[in-house]
Structure formats: C-alpha cells, structure tokens
Amino acid sequence: MKVGFIGAGKVALAMGNYWLSKGVAILGYSSRNMDSAQKHAVLTNTRAFTSPAALAEEATLIMITTSDDAILSVAETLAGFSLPWEQKIVCHMSGAHSSQLLSSLSDKGATICSFHPMISFGTVPMSGFNLDKAFFTFEGTGQRLKDIESFLHFLGHRYELIDPDQKVLYHTAACVLSNYFVTLLNTGMQMLKRSGISQENMMDCLKPLIEKTWENVLKTGPESAMTGPISRGDARTIQLHLESLLKEGRSDWLEIYKTMGKATVELAVQAGRIDPETADNLYKELQ
Ligand SMILES: NC(=O)c1ccc[n+]([C@@H]2O[C@H](COP(=O)([O-])OP(=O)(O)OC[C@H]3O[C@@H](n4cnc5c(N)ncnc54)[C@H](OP(=O)(O)O)[C@@H]3O)[C@@H](O)[C@H]2O)c1
Structure with missing residues (x-):
C-alpha cells in the first residue's frame, strides 16, 4: 500500500514516522497550509503535495488526519475528483466519528474506514513513541476493508472491529x-x-x-x-x-x-x- 496523509498535524507525523520505521511506503503529505505539508515531508524524508487530489491520485491508502471538523469537507472535495476510487482506501482517524463521514467517497466506489489508535499523541513531536503498543479499532465498508485488518496484523497490533453506532461512547x-x-x-x-x-x-x-x-x-x-x-x-x-x-x-x-x-x-x-x-x-x- 502507498500511504498519503491529508492534514499535516501531530498524528500524521507520528503515524508517518512509525509506519516508515516498519517499512511501510509513505508517499507524503498534503495540508491546508503548504508550509505544514513541507515541514512534515522534510521531517519524514517524504514528499509535500500541492493538493489533496494530487496526493489521492498516487496513494492507495489515503489517511485524512485533519481536525475532526474538517474530515467531511475534505472527503467531499476528494469525491469531486475523477479517480479510480474502487482501488483506494480512505480512512480518517477520529475516535468519535464513524466512517460514514466518508460516505461521499464510498458512493464513488472507495473503501472507507475509521481507524483509531487508543493512544494519546500529546506533544511528543517526532517519534512513533509507543505506537507499536497501541490498540486499534476500525470499522468501515468496501471490498478492501480486509486490507486494513491485514495491515494491522502485519504491524503486529491488537485490534478490534467496532460498531459504528458505538463510536461516540x-x-x-x-x-x-x-x-x-x-x-x-x-x-x-x-x-x-x-x-x-x-x-x-x-x-x-x-x-x-x-x-x-x-x-x-x-x-x-x-x-x-x-x-x-x-x-x-x-x-x-x-x-x-x-x-x-x-x-x-x-x-x-x-x-x-x-x-x-x-x-x-x-x-x-x-x-x-x-x-x-x-x-x-x-x-x-x-x-
Ligand atoms: N491527538 C491525539 O491524541 C489523537 C489520538 C487519536 C486520534 N486523533 C485524531 O487524529 C486526527 C488528527 O488529530 P491531530 O491531533 O493530529 O490534529 P492536529 O495536530 O490539529 O492536526 C490537524 C492538521 O490538519 C490540518 N487541517 C485542518 N483542516 C484542514 C483541511 N481542511 N484540509 C487539509 N488539512 C487540514 C491542519 O494543518 P495546517 O497546519 O495545514 O492548517 C492541522 O495541522 C483527528 O481526527 C483526531 O481526532 C488524535
């Protein structure tokens, strides 16, 4: 899987570093501010993309790691682009929201997923500190959802499929x-x-x-x-x-x-x- 992050914040940096340390192919970052994408790209030795569409074109696993409130509009913007969505998995990392925030993309054929590590990222800047110990929950729809489970298995995490209606609780x-x-x-x-x-x-x-x-x-x-x-x-x-x-x-x-x-x-x-x-x-x- 080729991974790209939309939303260059704390979680995107920690996850990017962590996955790189596990040999996962990270393409890079796109963000609201180009400076943030560039900073993350430099820190992870990956690329900064000028737009979410440019990143989505190349990535097969698209991680939306913006603030929770921006996930819906980022998903709807992405859904406006004509891409081979049936080949793509789009995840957000909010603990409170279900994958339904990404339904505009599943309508286009993408596999959608909410993917949450039960860990606090705090202000620890660079490392994937303790991420290998994180417990994950995920849920979603689409033909490639099994790939998310295989990915977590490959990374060696304990994980559980969660009922989307129980995510808020x-x-x-x-x-x-x-x-x-x-x-x-x-x-x-x-x-x-x-x-x-x-x-x-x-x-x-x-x-x-x-x-x-x-x-x-x-x-x-x-x-x-x-x-x-x-x-x-x-x-x-x-x-x-x-x-x-x-x-x-x-x-x-x-x-x-x-x-x-x-x-x-x-x-x-x-x-x-x-x-x-x-x-x-x-x-x-x-x-
Ligand atoms: N922090 C935690 O402990 C934690 C734990 C588990 C899950 N999560 C989840 O992980 C996600 C990211 O959290 P975070 O703590 O990393 O947040 P964060 O540090 O605030 O980073 C979010 C980044 O998203 C970018 N952004 C905001 N709106 C955008 C838009 N419309 N388009 C593109 N980029 C946009 C901003 O980058 P710019 O600099 O470009 O404005 C911001 O730096 C959230 O869904 C959160 O619920 C967080």
Missing part, C-alpha cells in the same frame, strides 16, 4: 480514561500542595502511590485493586474529608470528591466489600 470512554484522568491527577496534586507538600517533593510523593494503584488495576482489575475508606466502610473518615474540603472553600473539589465517592461506593458494593446498609450511609454522606 467508545471515544467518551477514551476521554475519561486519558483526559479526565489527567485532570483528576491535577486535582489531587492541588490538594497535596494545599496540605503543605512542596513542589520539589510532589512527584516523589505521588509516584509510588499511582504506580502501585495502576499496577494493581492491571493485575487484578478495579474491584480487587480498590483500597481506602469507602472500601472499608469508614464513614467517619469520609466525613472528615468532606469537612476539610468545605473548610478549603473549594466547591469544585467537593463536587469531584462527591461524584467520585458515589461511584466508588457502587464499586465497593459490586466488589462485595461493603454491605448495602453501609453503602446507603456512605451514599447519604456524599449527597
């Missing part, structure tokens, strides 16, 4: 697991700071706690990994936590604590750690 989960996890960590760090832990010791203070928790979840799952006052049914400790947050005057922290606390009560019941009466009392404290 799938992406909501990704958002909770990654983005909101970062926010939760940040909230805990702010509380530690208020409690007097110095900035200098912050990471040393929280790293073993987080690493051990994460290790336990990976080993045994959330039910067995849970510890803390709710799993012990220590209602008085929960009252003290709530009082301390009230004293700080941080209603945002209080909201987060109560919401997470109620979800933790549910988990503790599910795990058989606390009886329904204890759960009821804890739940009332957290209202």
Whole structure:
C-alpha cells in the first residue's frame, strides 16, 4: 500500500514516522497550509503535495488526519475528483466519528474506514513513541476493508472491529480514561500542595502511590485493586474529608470528591466489600 496523509498535524507525523520505521511506503503529505505539508515531508524524508487530489491520485491508502471538523469537507472535495476510487482506501482517524463521514467517497466506489489508535499523541513531536503498543479499532465498508485488518496484523497490533453506532461512547470512554484522568491527577496534586507538600517533593510523593494503584488495576482489575475508606466502610473518615474540603472553600473539589465517592461506593458494593446498609450511609454522606 502507498500511504498519503491529508492534514499535516501531530498524528500524521507520528503515524508517518512509525509506519516508515516498519517499512511501510509513505508517499507524503498534503495540508491546508503548504508550509505544514513541507515541514512534515522534510521531517519524514517524504514528499509535500500541492493538493489533496494530487496526493489521492498516487496513494492507495489515503489517511485524512485533519481536525475532526474538517474530515467531511475534505472527503467531499476528494469525491469531486475523477479517480479510480474502487482501488483506494480512505480512512480518517477520529475516535468519535464513524466512517460514514466518508460516505461521499464510498458512493464513488472507495473503501472507507475509521481507524483509531487508543493512544494519546500529546506533544511528543517526532517519534512513533509507543505506537507499536497501541490498540486499534476500525470499522468501515468496501471490498478492501480486509486490507486494513491485514495491515494491522502485519504491524503486529491488537485490534478490534467496532460498531459504528458505538463510536461516540467508545471515544467518551477514551476521554475519561486519558483526559479526565489527567485532570483528576491535577486535582489531587492541588490538594497535596494545599496540605503543605512542596513542589520539589510532589512527584516523589505521588509516584509510588499511582504506580502501585495502576499496577494493581492491571493485575487484578478495579474491584480487587480498590483500597481506602469507602472500601472499608469508614464513614467517619469520609466525613472528615468532606469537612476539610468545605473548610478549603473549594466547591469544585467537593463536587469531584462527591461524584467520585458515589461511584466508588457502587464499586465497593459490586466488589462485595461493603454491605448495602453501609453503602446507603456512605451514599447519604456524599449527597
Ligand atoms: N491527538 C491525539 O491524541 C489523537 C489520538 C487519536 C486520534 N486523533 C485524531 O487524529 C486526527 C488528527 O488529530 P491531530 O491531533 O493530529 O490534529 P492536529 O495536530 O490539529 O492536526 C490537524 C492538521 O490538519 C490540518 N487541517 C485542518 N483542516 C484542514 C483541511 N481542511 N484540509 C487539509 N488539512 C487540514 C491542519 O494543518 P495546517 O497546519 O495545514 O492548517 C492541522 O495541522 C483527528 O481526527 C483526531 O481526532 C488524535
């Protein structure tokens, strides 16, 4: 497959580098701004294309890696060009949208696909850092969809076909697991700071706690990994936590604590750690 990227951003650069390292033929980049396409082409030693049509003419796997909001219009623009679409696979990489965004191209005979790595690209600039460990989901329609599965197989990834109607929920989960996890960590760090832990010791203070928790979840799952006052049914400790947050005057922290606390009560019941009466009392404290 000859791969071309439309939309020269973070994901396109990381995927391009990663696939090159695996021996995949990358033709190059086209983007809204020629400068971006050129920059990516230089960084990957590939080519910059002056238009999406020029790239689509040569590529057999066309990756639309623009922002989500631009995917539909890029697909519709491409569909306006007379190309042998039945020979081409067009994918976008949005986690939230299904391949239906590309239906103008399947109408022309192309195989269409949404192709999503469950990984955060952040600001890591060049490398395909950790991409070989990424889990992928994909779905689509067309006679060449099997080629996408073979491609993922060739790259050695774990992957799963996803129901297009469940993509939004799938992406909501990704958002909770990654983005909101970062926010939760940040909230805990702010509380530690208020409690007097110095900035200098912050990471040393929280790293073993987080690493051990994460290790336990990976080993045994959330039910067995849970510890803390709710799993012990220590209602008085929960009252003290709530009082301390009230004293700080941080209603945002209080909201987060109560919401997470109620979800933790549910988990503790599910795990058989606390009886329904204890759960009821804890739940009332957290209202
Ligand atoms: N970031 C992540 O962690 C992550 C993870 C999984 C999937 N994804 C998905 O991957 C896709 C790309 O995300 P990203 O983080 O790489 O975004 P990004 O860094 O913002 O890059 C998107 C690029 O698309 C270009 N672009 C925008 N509109 C365009 C148009 N109409 N025609 C051509 N190029 C256009 C822009 O390039 P110019 O400089 O030329 O304006 C921009 O640099 C999205 O669908 C996203 O949902 C992202």
